[in-house]
Amino acid sequence: MTETDPDQLRALNRETWETAAAGWGREADAVRDWGMPVSVAMVESLDLQPGQRVLELAAGPGDTGFMAAELVRPGGTLISSDGAEPMIEVARARAAELGIDNVEFQQLELEWIDLETATVDAVLVRWGIMLAVDPPAAAREIRRVLRPGGHAALAVWDARERNPWALLPSQALVQLGYAEPPDPSVPGPFALAQEGRLAEILEDSGFLDVTVVPVGLERHYASAQDIVAESANCSPSFGAKYRELSDEQRAEVEAHIVAAAAQYVAPDGSVTLPGVSLVARAGA
Numbered sequence: 653m654t655e656t657d658p659d660q661l662r663a664l665n666r667e668t669w670e671t672a673a674a675g676w677g678r679e680a681d682a683v684r685d686w687g688m689p690v691s692v693a694m695v696e697s698l699d700l701q702p703g704q705r706v707l708e709l710a711a712g713p714g715d716t717g718f719m720a721a722e723l724v725r726p727g728g729t730l731i732s733s734d735g736a737e738p739m740i741e742v743a744r745a746r747a748a749e750l751g752i753d754n755v756e757f758q759q760l761e762l763e764w765i766d767l768e769t770a771t772v773d774a775v776l777v778r779w780g781i782m783l784a785v786d787p788p789a790a791a792r793e794i795r796r797v798l799r800p801g802g803h804a805a806l807a808v809w810d811a812r813e814r815n816p817w818a819l820l821p822s823q824a825l826v827q828l829g830y831a832e833p834p835d836p837s838v839p840g841p842f843a844l845a846q847e848g849r850l851a852e853i854l855e856d857s858g859f860l861d862v863t864v865v866p867v868g869l870e871r872h873y874a875s876a877q878d879i880v881a882e883s884a885n886c887s888p889s890f891g892a893k894y895r896e897l898s899d900e901q902r903a904e905v906e907a908h909i910v911a912a913a914a915q916y917v918a919p920d921g922s923v924t925l926p927g928v929s930l931v932a933r934a935g936a
Contacts (some may be wrong), residue, residue, distance in 0.1 A: 694716060701724065721754050724751065730755040732757050762793065763789045765794070765797050767797045778806075779841070781843060781880030796855045804871075805931065807929050809929055815926075878923070
C-alpha cells in the first residue's frame with residue numbers, strides 16, 4: 653500500500669480519533685463554548701420541529717446534536733454518531749450529565765452510513781466531512797439517508813490563514829523543523845477550505861438550494877501557554893508530534909507559539925484567537 657492508499661488512510665483516521673477522544677473529552681466544555689456560534693448557525697438553519705429524527709455524524713462530544721435534540725421534543729429523536737467508539741462514549745457521558753434522553757448512539761462512518769434510505773429529517777456534520785477520505789462519497793450518503801424535503805447542515809473550516817488557533821501551533825512545529833508542512837492531498841481540517849468547494853460537492857451529490865456562509869468565532873485562553881495545552885489535546889497531528897519531543901524541544905515549541913501569539917494578547921495576559929468556519933445548508 654502507498655502512503656495515500658484510501659483504506660490505509662481510513663484505518664489511520666479511525667486510530668487517530670480513537671486516540672484523540674480522551675483529549676477531546678477533557679476539552680469538551682471549551683469546544684462547546686468556542687464552537688457555539690457555529691453550532692447555533694447550523695441548528696437554526698434546519699428549522700427543526702417536534703417529532704423529527706435528526707442524525708449527527710462525526711459528533712465528537714455531541715453538543716451540537718444535543719441542541720437539536722431539545723428542539724425535536726416531544727416525539728423526536730437524535731442519533732448521535734461517530735466513527736470512533738471512544739468518542740461515542742464521551743458523547744454518551746455528556747448526554748447523561750445534561751439529562752438528554754431522546755438520543756440514540758451509533759458508530760457510523762461518513763462514507764457508508766448504516767441507515768436505510770430516506771429515514772432522517774435532518775443531518776448535522778460539524779467539522780467532519782473534510783476529514784473523510786472521500787468527501788463526495790460522504791455527501792452522497794448524507795443525501796441518501798435524508799427524507800425528501802429534509803435538510804443537512806455542515807461546517808468546515810475556512811482557510812488556515814483565517815484560523816490562527818490552528819496556524820500558530822502547526823507553524824511552530826514546521827518552522828522549528830519538527831514536522832513537515834501539512835499535506836493538502838490527505839484529509840485534514842482545511843481540506844475543503846477552497847472557495848466554492850463545499851458547495852460544489854453538495855450540489856454534485858444532488859442537494860438543492862445550497863448556501864454557504866462564513867461564521868466567525870473566538871477561542872479564549874487564560875494565557876498563551878494554554879494554546880499549547882489545547883492543541884495537544886484536540887489536534888491529533890500536533891499532539892502526536894508534540895508528545896514525541898523532549899522537554900527541551902517542547903519548551904522551544906511553546907516559546908515559539910507564545911511569541912507568535914503576542915499580537916492577540918490582552919493587557920491581562922489572556923489571549924483571544926479568531927477563527928472562521930464555513931456553514932452550509934442544503935436541501936434534499
